[in-house]
Amino acid sequence: MASTTRRPSTAAAGRRAAAEARTLDVVERLLAEGASFTELSVERIAAEAGLSRSTFYLYFRDKTELILRLAxxxxxxxxxxxxxxxxxxxxxxxxxxxxxxxxxxxxxxxxxxxxxxxxxxxxxxxxxxxxxxxxxxxxxxxxxxxxxxxxxxxxxxxxxxxxxxxxxxxxxxxxxxxxxxxxxxxxxxxxxxxxxxxxxxxxxxxxxxxxxx
Amino acid sequence: MASTTRRPSTAAAGRRAAAEARTLDVVERLLAEGASFTELSVERIAAEAGLSRSTFYLYFRDKTELILRLAxxxxxxxxxxxxxxxxxxxxxxxxxxxxxxxxxxxxxxxxxxxxxxxxxxxxxxxxxxxxxxxxxxxxxxxxxxxxxxxxxxxxxxxxxxxxxxxxxxxxxxxxxxxxxxxxxxxxxxxxxxxxxxxxxxxxxxxxxxxxxx
DNA sequence: GCTGCGCTGGACATAGTGTCCAACTCTTTG
DNA sequence: CAAAGAGTTGGACACTATGTCCAGCGCAGC
CATH class of the missing domain: 1.10.357.10 (Tetracycline Repressor, domain 2)
Incomplete structure (x- = not known):
């Protein structure tokens, strides 16, 4: 099995980066609409960003990473x-x-x-x-x-x-x-x-x- | 049934006041030991103060009341x-x-x-x-x-x-x-x-x- | 010694977190 | 174009909390 692994797709990387950016935007929007970060659930964030909760956890270690990146x-x-x-x-x-x-x-x-x-x-x-x-x-x-x-x-x-x-x-x-x-x-x-x-x-x-x- | 109700016992009131004070003390002690208030559970607080969780909720509306009283x-x-x-x-x-x-x-x-x-x-x-x-x-x-x-x-x-x-x-x-x-x-x-x-x-x-x- | 107040333990409904995985879809590549 | 791996999904799980409710127990007061 020489190189059975496929090179990570650049398109996919781009899509992922876009999804991450979208997620951060969504959080900022929800915060601006009056939500407090603590009461914002991952469920909600993922849904509004158009991802499943599972995918959210693939992209971000946890909710804290979101706020760290926003900070x-x-x-x-x-x-x-x-x-x-x-x-x-x-x-x-x-x-x-x-x-x-x-x-x-x-x-x-x-x-x-x-x-x-x-x-x-x-x-x-x-x-x-x-x-x-x-x-x-x-x-x-x-x-x-x-x-x-x-x-x-x-x-x-x-x-x-x-x-x-x-x-x-x-x-x-x-x-x-x-x-x-x-x-x-x-x-x-x-x-x-x-x-x-x-x-x-x-x-x-x-x-x-x-x-x- | 004229006055079937019993006057609220003063002894009980005293015990209750003592228990409340003890609870506040316990919280301060746990905080001083390094816990953050957010990660302190009512379960834990009640146990350390020697009350059941149910009783805690008879004495305090919720966790927030604790911090308000401490403040x-x-x-x-x-x-x-x-x-x-x-x-x-x-x-x-x-x-x-x-x-x-x-x-x-x-x-x-x-x-x-x-x-x-x-x-x-x-x-x-x-x-x-x-x-x-x-x-x-x-x-x-x-x-x-x-x-x-x-x-x-x-x-x-x-x-x-x-x-x-x-x-x-x-x-x-x-x-x-x-x-x-x-x-x-x-x-x-x-x-x-x-x-x-x-x-x-x-x-x-x-x-x-x-x-x- | 009765009786009811105060307290308890435990069950419940609810809601969230983070993990895991089988299955599905989409993209790349030969 | 088709095989196969990369990327994504939904749903289940195990946990940990919160706050509510209630049947019942034991002790204090009459």
């Missing part, structure tokens, strides 16, 4: 905002910070239900929580680096630990943005106000904190 | 801290704020697993989420009042909305404290550092934010 796609693109802002010079300062926060808010605004679902599952699933935390750590590192530079340049108080301050801003800021986006209707003006408030609080509270002397 | 007992006492701090004059200023935050952290430190469980359930149960939110709103109102006074006295920038600023601090601050308490071991020094950092960020970022003129 990944939700977060991709966000980090870019941080990069742009951090490129000292272009749009730096308080205005730049506010603009960056606004961009993050607008990013999540496109898929608030998905964001809510990811946070919901993170509450009881370690895998998801760890994935989120890893992504957030990259942010914290960048902010800490920037704060250290500000301190060296004498532009903010030297009396705090950059890592801890970055952590406080990241944790708090993410929560503020999450609750705002999830709990309120889409409204560019209000988003701008929240972005400005958060930026001002962080700017004067940390990036330009007066020395205690 | 209430966890939150009671916290508000007091805010009151003390807000009594302008005694331990006011940055040091007072840091002290208040430290007290809040130390409060949650006594029952971190319970705190984690409450937040976990809040992620997917509207009842619990609403209960938490209601409590937080009281905080926000107080802080907003204080900020408005600071603005009138010219001690902080008049260019922000006190309500929104209070919301940002409360949402962010609560998250910072929650993650710190839940994710790290009990350590008074580190707790103090986080309390100081949070206080400084809020103080300079909001309570004493420079005017943008």
């Amino acid at each position: 990944a796609s939700l977060k991709s693109g966000i980090f870019q905002v941080g990069v742009e802002w951090r490129a000292d010079g272009i749009a730096d300062g308080l205005e730049g910070l506010a603009e960056a926060y606004l961009q993050i808010i607008r990013h999540y605004r496109r898929r608030p239900a998905t964001y809510a679902a990811v946070l919901e599952v993170a509450g009881y699933d370690r895998t998801v929580r760890d994935a989120l935390q890893a992504g957030q750590q990259r942010f914290i590192d960048r902010i800490a680096g920037r704060l250290a530079r500000e301190q060296r340049a004498g532009r903010t108080s030297p009396d705090f630990d950059p890592e801890r301050a970055a952590q406080v801003m990241a944790w708090g800021g993410e929560q503020v943005i999450a609750r705002h986006v999830i709990d309120t209707e889409d409204d560019l003006e209000e988003d701008t106000r929240i972005a400005n408030e958060l930026a001002a609080a962080h700017w004067h509270g940390t990036y330009r904190r007066p020395s205690s002397t | 209430a007992s966890l939150k009671s006492g916290i508000f007091q801290v805010g009151v003390e701090w807000r009594a302008d004059g005694i331990a006011d200023g940055l040091e007072g704020l840091a002290e208040a935050y430290l007290q809040i952290i130390r409060h949650y430190r006594r029952r971190p697993a319970t705190y984690a469980a409450v937040l976990e359930v809040a992620g997917y149960d509207r009842t619990v989420r609403d209960a938490l939110q209601a409590g937080q709103q009281r905080f926000i109102d107080r802080i907003a009042g204080r900020l408005a006074r600071e603005q009138r006295a010219g001690r902080t920038s008049p260019d922000f909305d006190p309500e929104r600023a209070a919301q940002v601090m409360a949402w962010g601050g609560e998250q910072v404290i929650a993650r710190h308490v839940i994710d790290t071991e009990d350590d008074l020094e580190e707790d103090t550092r986080i309390a100081n950092e949070l206080a400084a960020a809020h103080w300079h970022g909001t309570y004493r934010r420079p005017s943008s003129t």
